[in-house]
Amino acid sequence: xxxxxxxxxxxxxxxxxxxxxxxxxxxxxxxxVSKHVSQLENELNVQLxxxxxxxxxxxxxxxxxxxxCKNILRAIHDAEAIITQTQEAPTGQLKxxxxxxxxxxxxxxxxxxxxxxxxDVQIELESAERVPNLIDEKFxxxxxxxxxxxxxxxxxxxxxxxxxxxxxxxxxxxxxxxxAPRDLVNHKYLSHAHRIPNDQLxxxxxxHIYIHPHLLINDSDALLHCALHDxxxxxxxxxxxxxxxxNGQLVELLTNYKSPAIPISVFYQPATYLQTKVKxxxxxxxxxxxxxx
Numbered sequence: 001x002x003x004x005x006x007x008x009x010x011x012x013x014x015x016x017x018x019x020x021x022x023x024x025x026x027x028x029x030x031x032x033v034s035k036h037v038s039q040l041e042n043e044l045n046v047q048l049x050x051x052x053x054x055x056x057x058x059x060x061x062x063x064x065x066x067x068x069c070k071n072i073l074r075a076i077h078d079a080e081a082i083i084t085q086t087q088e089a090p091t092g093q094l095k096x097x098x099x100x101x102x103x104x105x106x107x108x109x110x111x112x113x114x115x116x117x118x119x120d121v122q123i124e125l126e127s128a129e130r131v132p133n134l135i136d137e138k139f140x141x142x143x144x145x146x147x148x149x150x151x152x153x154x155x156x157x158x159x160x161x162x163x164x165x166x167x168x169x170x171x172x173x174x175x176x177x178x179x180a181p182r183d184l185v186n187h188k189y190l191s192h193a194h195r196i197p198n199d200q201l202x203x204x205x206x207x208h209i210y211i212h213p214h215l216l217i218n219d220s221d222a223l224l225h226c227a228l229h230d231x232x233x234x235x236x237x238x239x240x241x242x243x244x245x246x247n248g249q250l251v252e253l254l255t256n257y258k259s260p261a262i263p264i265s266v267f268y269q270p271a272t273y274l275q276t277k278v279k280x281x282x283x284x285x286x287x288x289x290x291x292x293x
Contacts, residue, residue, distance in 0.1 A: 004076075007069050009036040010048065014066050015136070017056055074270070090277035091120040097134075098143040101220060101240045102264065103127035107143070107285055114284050121277050129194065129219055134267055140278050142267040143285070152270045160261040160292045164241050165201075166250040167233035174230070178253055181209050188214035188232030190223050201235065203257045237262070239293040261292065 012022040013033060023033045041048050048062035058066060098107055103125065111123065126132075132139060133148040147153065167187075178184050181203045191198045191213035198216060202208050214232050217223050220240050227234045228249055234241070244250040266282055268274075 004073075006036045006040045008073070009033055010040055011066065011069055011073065013037060013056065014049070014058060019051075019056070089120060090118050090275070090280050092277055093122045093124060094141070094277045094281060095124045095126075095139050096141045096143070096281070097126045097128070097132045097137075097139045099145070100127045100129055101237070102143050105239065106289065110285055114281065117284070118277070118280060121281070123281075129192075131194075134269065140268060140275075141282060143264070144267075145262060145264060147267050153267055154270050155265050155267050157263040157265050158286045159264045159289045161237045161239050161264060162261055162292075163235050163259040164238040164245070165233060165235045165253045166227065166241055166245060167253060168228055168230050168250055169248070170230040171227070171232065172251060177251075178233075181207065181254060181257060184233070185209060185211050187211075190215045190217070190226050190232040190234045192216075192220065192223060192236075193218040202259075203254070242293070264293075 009022065009026060009028070012025060013019055016022050016025065019030050019033050022028075023030045026033065028036075037048065044065075046061050046065075047059050048065060049059060050057045096107070104127070107125065108127075111125075114123075115121075126139075131144075131146055131148055132142055134142050134153055136148075143158075165184075171188075175187055178187060181201065184201065189201075189211045193216040199212055200208055200210055215226060217226070220236050223234050223236060224240060224244065226232070228244065233253060241250055245252050266286070268278055268282070
């Protein structure tokens with residue numbers, strides 16, 4: 001008779017789309033993984049998937065079975081989380097992903113205080129500028145603007161920001177100060193390599209200019225430092241450049257063309273009973289965040 005182990009194996013094969021990858025993750029042999037899926041199919045008397053040497057494809061009934069099994073496992077996870085809720089304090093490993101500047105300014109300064117309250121939580125924090133997959137990478141919490149689309153992920157807006165265009169006084173002294181969006185085409189644009197598209201600047205629903213980037217870098221901090229060294233103008237989230245603007249190292253440009261608000265969100269996996277380590281960390285980090293930054 002098949003067990004929850006067989007169901008879990010089937011789910012990981014589907015989600016990883018690979019028997020070998022599922023075997024490595026589950027610490028089983030490929031033969032054992034294949035046997036689990038075959039036993040499940042034999043017990044159910046249906047074919048759940050078709051297999052070739054290169055890919056796996058769910059049958060129609062296999063897809064429906066997968067969705068139902070996911071719901072069942074989620075319900076079991078929620079039931080287990082009830083036990084966690086009875087603990088006096090959160091414990092265990094907490095895997096968190098954040099955009100670098102948000103981590104540096106709003107998470108890292110609070111870690112010491114969080115540890116004083118909850119010393120038994122082990123935090124693994126990834127601070128990087130990339131779009132993660134919360135489910136596949138097993139993150140408990142993601143702070144940022146977006147994640148790779150995953151089913152049923154909880155998303156809550158915790159603050160907002162906006163894009164600010166700015167350049168250094170030294171650069172403006174050499175190349176002049178733009179007074180309208182079209183003036184930017186005559187300037188050196190330093191763009192984020194992950195921005196899509198990276199050759200377009202928008203100033204309203206139907207107001208766009210196209211400008212070939214002078215420099216592409218996949219890191220906001222590096223772009224900021226390039227701008228501080230008079231290399232060109234940048235367009236970054238306001239909270240990344242706000243301090244440099246306040247102290248006169250950068251000058252905000254085209255202030256009459258404000259960009260719309262951009263939500264900064266927290267993402268986490270759905271659960272009827274949210275684990276205390278997740279709940280307490282989100283609440284502690286979000287406490288006192290400005291409405292916009």
